[in-house]
Amino acid sequence: MNLDVVEQLIKMMEKSALSSMEVQWEGMKVKLEKSGVTSSEAFNEVKQEKIEKKVSNVDNKIEEGIAEKKFEEAEDISYIKSPMVGTFYSSPSPDKETFVEVGQRIEKGKVICIIEAMKLMNEIEAEEDGTIIDILVHDGDMVEYGQPMFKIRK
Structure with missing residues (x-):
């Protein structure tokens, strides 16, 4: 030793x-x-x-x-989740207005954001009618599959 x-x-x-x-x-x-x-x-x-x-x-x-x-507390509250992995964009281009804002009423089928995945810009549409209560991600953030992006009241 x-x-x-x-x-x-x-x-x-x-x-x-x-x-x-x-x-x-x-x-x-x-x-x-x-x-x-x-x-x-x-x-x-x-x-x-x-x-x-x-x-x-x-x-x-x-x-x-x-x-x-x-996260599950209210029945009239739901979340719009990311259908894919990619980069979240709140507007069609940096010099344009955002697709949705807090307090805005949305209808099923309305484009609410874009997710860029593999150099493709994918328009994400609302799956149900409601009012945007909160936007849970920021412009340019990476989002995961199933990650809540918007909190809405039905």
Whole structure:
């Protein structure tokens, strides 16, 4: 066992909650002990880290559940989702007006945006009548298949 291995063991132990470590390798035996930390303190630190991680995971799941609930909360609310992956454009060209705006009433079949995919400009039409409540993407954003783009009230 060379000095570099011993130094690595010391560094690993400093970063860990272990209070002692014993390593046997190639006929050599190295025993390392930290002073000032009891094994019960080290155990409690590890236990506390695990508890904090679990609490964090639970908090994330609760937040995801709330977000999903809000997403589905009203029956008269629906979403127009992207039918493909591509770049979202809110107007036919940069110098033209946008297809739709918040508060605007739309009818089924009205062009509401363009999605560029593989150098093709695809006009996306409204699938139902409604009023635009929110536009969830910005001009030039990449959209994924099924990603909500518009929030509408039926």
